[in-house]
Amino acid sequence: DGGITQSPKYLFRKEGQNVTLSCEQNLNHDAMYWYRQDPGQGLRLIYYSQIVNDFQKGDIAEGYSVSREKKESFPLTVTSAQKNPTAFYLCASRSSTWQGFVTGELFFGEGSRLTVL
């Protein structure tokens, strides 16, 4: 079955370390997104990529970096510059059809919880 796989499910990081969250999809979607979720704040967009080798900052990109070398993969690196990285991170993708582009319907992975010790 097609879907989005995020790993690891849980990740612990010491202060000052960079960590990378994996996001892989086999839906053949061009657009991929990273969201951060904190209690009571809903979903906030970190980075997005509409096509391979291109990505854009979202609303809260500071302290994060991404790459998009393959259509299937959109890893997120949480750098030591991110002041408060403890959060739940969600990866999503959007269909490349006309309907997908117009409606914006998103498909989500199961999420990764990052905790800074």
Add this chain to the structure above:
Amino acid sequence: AQSVTQPDIHITVSEGASLELRCNYSYGATPYLFWYVQSPGQGLQLLLKYFSGDTLVQGIKGFEAEFKRSQSSFNLRKPSVHWSDAAEYFCAAPNYGGSQGNLIFGKGTKLSVKP
């Protein structure tokens, strides 16, 4: 600016009771509208979506939502809640304000179910 608002942060209902979760949108035209559900520690799952046509939309797990243009609302309903419905629910609509091509989400409503 376009926005999606969920007025209720937390709702508690008894098992077997009916449920209505509110969602209001602020858009110039009729938007596409979505309801997603998130169980604790999980990703978001699509419950239902409104694109056009019939204003009463049926979704998975016995949920339905009604689009009311006059009230700018897209409320989610279920006639009889089950304990397994305890989760957080998000209303969403397209982000037409930028080039992201993604969705704008409400802040979510957490549903608790009393036995």
